Amino acid sequence: MVSFDVVSLFTNIPRELVYDAIEKEWNNIASFTSISFSLFNETIALIMNSGFFKYRGCFYEQVEGMPMDNCLSPVVADLVMDQIIKIALERLPSTPKVITKHVDDLFLILKRDELENTLDIFNSVHDRIKFTCEKENGDQLPYLDTLVKRNSNGTISTNWYKKTIASGRFLNFFSAHPMSQKLNTAQGFVHRVKNLTTNIEFDVKNTITNILKQNNYPKQLIGKLINESVNKSIIRPDDLAPGTQTRFCSLTYVPGLSERLKKTVRRMCPDIKLCFKIHNTAGRLYPQTER
Secondary structure (H helix, E strand, O other), X not given: OEEEEEOOHHHHOXXXXXXXXXXXXXXXXXXXXXXXXXXXXXXXXXXXOOOEEEEOOEEEEXXXXXXXXXXXXXXXXXXXXXXXXXXXXXXXOOOOOEEEEEOOEEEEEOOHHHHHHHHHHXXXXXXXXXXEEEEOOOOEEEEOOEEEEEOOOOOEEEEXXXXXXXOOOOOOOXXXXXXXXXXXXXXXXXXXXXXXXXXXXXXXXXXXHHHHHHOOXXXXXHHHHHHHHHHOOOOOHHHOOOOOOOEEEEEEOOOOHHHHHHXXXXXXXXOEEEEEEOOOOHHHHOOOOOO
């Protein structure tokens, strides 16, 4: 088991591979747009050539890769990575038993004597795209937030995983946020840990408890969330009653007042759902200043 990781993918995306990927995937892309292939390419070119930033009074243009904060960058990166993987697999003498991708991270299962050649072929696809490699250690390999373990009987099990440098901090229970956001954060964490863990030796309950206690969630609430997660199902949009239309309204969160207002609106206007946002964000507290 190994993982490949691209070095600085977004800023090294070859633009010629972007156009090549769009051309090869145009039959799939065309069903989601009404504009022509040529106009679509012109639009992509305009976006890719619009990366500017200012540093010490001078303006600079990004001439290679994709901007880090551009909403198009993840989509383009995904298309390019698909093409790179396809090209590399065509060049390999044998296909890895398992290969999966998440953005710029690849997980592979292959023979040990094929690793060096496989890495060389992936790195030869384009001179701007370079992969680093992490090998399994002690029959286990961290991949994203999962620890993949190879068992003695030939099976694979997984644990939820966090890096040693990870602080384990998220939305604190004492923060000035709506209670619903705190509960959703905790429920999402519980759901993630339980669903990423298949190893029966991994202590899921203590892991969840320790992380939530670190973020000041009450012990009684933690136990309730863990017990509820066993039989809790997720409601998807398709599960709602036909013809149901919900209107959303965003308001600034005010402790105490927002909860009462939400109950009133829910009672009087059931088709309206209030969503609250925090006024004192990091951007407001630390606005960008000219130096």
